[in-house]
Amino acid sequence: MWVLGSPHLRSSKPDCFRHAARQIETRCGDLELDEDGRVRAAISMTLCELKTARYTSLPLECQAFSADITTALQYDAPYASCVEAISRSAQFWASYSGYLREIPQLCFAFQRGNAIDEAHDIYRNATLEHIAFLQLLSDRDENSETQRSQWAALVAETKNTLVELRESSIAEDASAALAASLHDMLHEMLSKINDEIAHRQRRKEDDVALAFSHYIDSLSTAAAEIPLTLSLRLIPVLDELDGKLHQMVTRADQMNANWLAMQNSAILAEQTIREFSEAATGASAQLNKSAQQARSAHIAQVAASRATLRLAGKIEQMTAATHEGLSRINDSAAALQERLTFHHLDSGSTGWNLPWPLTLMLTQRPCDDFVIDRRSRAAHQDATATTTTAGGTAGLGLRFRFGFGYPTGLYGHPLAILALLCLRLVWFLALGLLRSPTLVRLPWLPFFANN
Structure with missing residues (x-):
């Protein structure tokens, strides 16, 4: 422990x-x-x-x-x-x-x-x-010693100052006595100068009074001669002044007239400028309106161009589809004609002339036995003009809508009736396609839609 x-x-x-x-x-x-x-x-x-x-x-x-x-x-x-x-x-x-x-x-x-x-x-x-x-x-002792030295120097300087003040007071007393003597001398000199000045002033006053009296006399003489001299010299001056005044009045009238003319010209110029400003404003508004119309026309033209391009595409599509459909119809009609011809030859009947109306519809031959009304005839002309390059003779039979009568040699053969019904069915289908809202409306489409 x-x-x-x-x-x-x-x-x-x-x-x-x-x-x-x-x-x-x-x-x-x-x-x-x-x-x-x-x-x-x-x-x-x-x-x-x-x-x-x-x-x-x-x-x-x-x-x-x-x-x-x-x-x-x-x-x-x-x-x-x-x-x-x-x-x-x-x-x-x-x-x-x-x-x-x-x-x-x-x-x-x-x-x-x-x-x-x-x-x-x-x-x-x-x-x-x-x-x-x-x-x-210690610091205080050092400071005290320094202060004592400063006080001793200050006392010595004060003693020197007192000695200088005593000497200066003695000099001041001497200067005071000298100043008193100088004052007496100056007073005496001033009194002498004043007496001399008074004497010379009296002499000057006498000389001035004498000169003034002489001057008054000369002025009186000159004043008596002044009116006559002035009258002789002022007459031509007044005449000349009158002429000058008359010229000045004339010039003042001319200047006044010129000023009025200038004022009227300024008013007319102001009106012209105002009318020109209004015309410029109207022209600017008209130009703005024309620019807006041109812009609208440009926009409409661009829209029409785009619609035309779309329409051209649709027309090309419809033309291709029409060519294809008409070629199929031509093939079908040719096959039907061939079959009916063979059937007629095989049957050996002379009372049935079915190829004749079909040949008429497909080859566009005139026939006096058909009864075609005005509407069918106009449709025939329109179809002939528009489908010569687009479908051949098969499209013409479809656009007739079968608005004609039977020929005299056709007595209702069943195959002919069947063929006519098939053609009418194809025509109705074509009308349904043309009236469909999904297709592009062309200017010549209402003709088929209405017929």
Whole structure:
């Protein structure tokens, strides 16, 4: 067990005892009145002593009170189990009881050391203050010596100033006497000058009065001669002035007339400019309107061009479809004609002349036996003009809509009736396609739609 004053407690080496002592030192004020704190501190010191003895089997219940350098003491940990474990060993208990008794003395030693340190600090501070006070006194002595030197120089300078003032006062008295004598001399000289001036002024006044009287006499003589001279000299001047005034009046009238003419011209020019401005405004509005119309026409033309392009495409498609359909109809009609011809030859009948009307429809031959009304005849002419290059003779039979009568030699042969019904069915299908809203409306389509 380490005693108080041991070098291990005051050593600067960071060992277990020093760490525990530092922890106790920070809580000495509480340990004097707190029994639990003294018990925990005694346990920590006991564990440090056991560590120095190289005990490997320390009580596990006391691990929380181990004074490690890296950890602080746990002053709130329960210590009953640790004290019980220490009491099982007489050596442990002896160390524990000794440290428990020495904790207050250790705190007293720490407090005494702290008091000594405080006394050292107080003495050091007092010494520093005394040194500063002595330095202040030394500085004040130096300042006083400097001030005394300055005062001595100031007193010497004041004495010199007083001597100079005394000398200047003597000189001032001499100058005052000299000034008095000069004043008397000046007064005498001024009186003489005033007398001389008064004398010369009287002489000047007499000379001026004499010269003025002579001048008045000469003016009187000249004034008597002035009216006659003026009258002789002013007559031609007045005549000339009258002529000048007359010319000026004439020129003023001319200028007034010119001014009126210029004013009228300005008014006329203003009206002309106003009319020109109105005309320019109207022309600008007309140009704007024309530009808008041209823009609208351009837009309409572009739209028409696009519609024409679309229409041309549709026409090409319809022309191709028409060519294909008419070629099929021509083939079908040719086959039908051939079959009917063969049937007629095979039957050997002279009363059935079915190829004749079919040949008429397909070859566009005139026939007096057909009864064609005006509407069918117009349709025949229109179809002949529009389908010469697009379908041959087969399209003509479709556009007739079979508006003619039977020839005299046709007596209702079943095959002929069947062929006519098939052609009429094809015509109705073509009309349905032409009247369909999905097709493009062309200018010549209403003819077929109405017929």
